[in-house]
Amino acid sequence: QKEVEQDPGPLSVPEGAIVSLNCTYSNSAFQYFMWYRQYSRKGPELLMYTYSSGNKEDGRFTAQVDKSSKYISLFIRDSQPSDSATYLCAMSPLSGGSYIPTFGRGTSLIVHP
């Protein structure tokens, strides 16, 4: 079993829909949680991060962490075709002063007009 589980999708939604992307994890040492967005044939780019339970909002994006359930989510409001991409969750413990993240497999999102 992988430390980080993420449904690869694809997830197809109409423009304007609310999108929910999720990851579960098994390592209780994970303290830092990130979401990367990867457009086709490009490298991933950091979208959001958080290191506490609860919600963090940035425009149309909300990152949610529930450490008790080992579950993180990314919500996208008013989704746009330009949001079509693969979304990767990543997380890390703080171990010995170094940070090496573990990535989920990524969820492919398609927002159609």
Place this chain on the structure above:
Amino acid sequence: NAGVTQTPKFRVLKTGQSMTLLCAQDTNHEYMYWYRQDPGMGLRLIHYSVGEGTTAKGEVPDGYNVSRLKKQNFLLGLESAAPSQTSVYFCASSQDGLADDYEQYFGPGTRLTVT
């Protein structure tokens, strides 16, 4: 992407051939990483470096070697390519490994096919 470049962008190798992938960053980052990305497998860490002259193994290091002779460059070598190494390879860098500056900056990727 915060100044991370990869060379080459595409390459086709025959089984048994060798090659070196070059990653360069111009942001003076301490940490550098090599990942491979395969369909349905996400990003898997091959090797990483926490500073000039240092390297460490990641999740899938077999069949690869790395070197970090200069801080700005991180080289990934395949000594004897195998079809299982067909993949997209991403290099990344980050300021350091501490919590305050965790963001990894990725290069555009190298698409490698081994026939």
